[in-house]
Amino acid sequence: MAVSTERLAQDLRDFGLEFEEDEAVCEKMVELCLMHRMKDDELARELIAYTTNKREARITLELLNVFEHDLANRRTSTAKRGGGHAGPRDITSIQELIEEEAEVEDLLDSYTSSSKSSQKRIITTPETPRSKRIVSTRSPHLLFSPTSFSPSATPSQKYSSRSSRGEVVTSFGSAQGMSWSGKGGEGNVSLSVLGCPESLTGTYKSMFQKLVDIREVLICKIEDLGYELKEVYNIEAFAPVLEPAQEPVTVLGQIGCDSNGKLNPSSVILEGDREHSLGAQVPVDLSELQEYSLFPGQVVVMEGTNTTGKKLIATKIYQGVPLPFHQSAEEDTEQRMVVVASGPYTTSDSITYDPMMDLIAVVNRDRPDVCILFGPFLDAKHQQVENCQLTSPFEDVFKHCLRTIIEGTRSSGSHLVFVPSLRDVHHDLVYPQPPFSCYELPKEDKQRVLFVSDPCTLSINGVVFGLTSTDLLFHMGSEEICSSSGGPDRFSRILKHILTQRSYYPLYPPMEEMAIDYENFFTYAQLPVTPDILVVPSELRYFVKDILGCICMNPGRLTKGQVGGTFGRLYMRKQNPGQEGRKSPCVAAQVVKI
8 A cells, every 4th residue: 555645745735735745744644544544545635624624724743643643533433333343354355454464564664674575475375365466567457456446346246147158149241250350450550530621639618609509500500401402302492481382392491399399290390491491480291291200300301382381291301312432542451350349348236347358358369450449438327426436536447447448458459449428427528529538548559549539430441430429329219200111120210310411410409418519519520421330339229230331330338237238340341442333341240249
């Protein structure tokens, strides 16, 4: 239990306490930590609370002596109320005491001659295994110790007793007979973020929006997509939505709801564009349509009659068209393996991160070229987080988690891409979400670790991935209305909407949990191109689908409550430049149980 007086002094200064940096004061604080088995940050908290009650603003030797006396009295009275006996200890707590005593001895030895400490030897038996502190020198990723920040770091029984580990639950393409292994750091992998005009690389100020600015963004979205629809379907002109007409007219607008409830066939309205309709709204009658799939915020062109100017009877709907695919100048035609996984990385009844450690083992075994990891890494919906049961700050736990992943996969050489989530409790709760920026990368990892925003359009050797950790399938699925017979399933319809609306989040108004900054939304949450592969993790059932030439994957969550979940893996290879016609670069894909 090493004590850092520098770190302790910094904590005290952060709370406005002056600190006498003489030898006597430093030695006294080290003595307090050793005698009362306290860490430096714990002593800092005790001193801050004590000086606040005493209305003291300076740490002196006299103050520490009085503090020590009061602390001893308080702990003695607490022990008497508890019966003076801590109760039986299990083997885990006994081992922790042994390790703490060893650390205290190491600290005391540092003040004495080295001859005594050099004669010590480590004794290990099956009952007293090798200290974690010693094991970690050989295995960096074992530095991860949930007991350091969770009072109840007990492994999940349901997760550890799960069956069918490694079972393939769904496949796409020619996946039969493949070995599913990559080249790790041996392959020449280039990662670049695509953006228009540029990608989101840092934090920004949010909550400074004006209603008129939000309105402007929504109007621009309607007009931009409406212009594309007009060109594709050869529409001569748009009519105002409230103009009475006996003949069929073609109007442009955005689907909305006439109330605060969910959209239904009787509550559909069309909000017209600014140029032709001045933003006016008109109720829509869908009874004449054989098939339709609509959701709030969808930009459409409708054809129908509006004899009174008060209701549009729709007879045809022109929906959006996707953007072209990215044309890359890279001529890499080697086969690459990519693994995708989405948090939570720990079960709902434990904070031990066992699923994350199993995923690290998979990465080290298969050595994928790229591993894309979606948040949440510390889930805001986890029971211990909601109840504030963690003993360490959220950001410290997150850094601990990231360090475990990065150092634990270093031997594989795989490139790591981290995508944040709105459920990451320590991160910015705004969409579009900036990338993580609180982790200092070791020099040997800077070339293989990339932090990106949510959403993000990522190019891996010229193959474009669309990435978003927002549960868009669930959000849009709960708001969409549909009338079709024998048409595509709901997942396929929603994915088609995402591609044809050219947006990572086309739903408006958004779900209540979404805090959207619409100025940055218009810049960073639009699809610059149609991705070759779209990854949309969701609580809903996993799948791999081909939608309009784009391979769409929901890898599921790595954990589902108290049990293990799934992750995805895929092979990709660019086609030869001279090959005619477009062929998807996704050769095969699978969703696998952890």
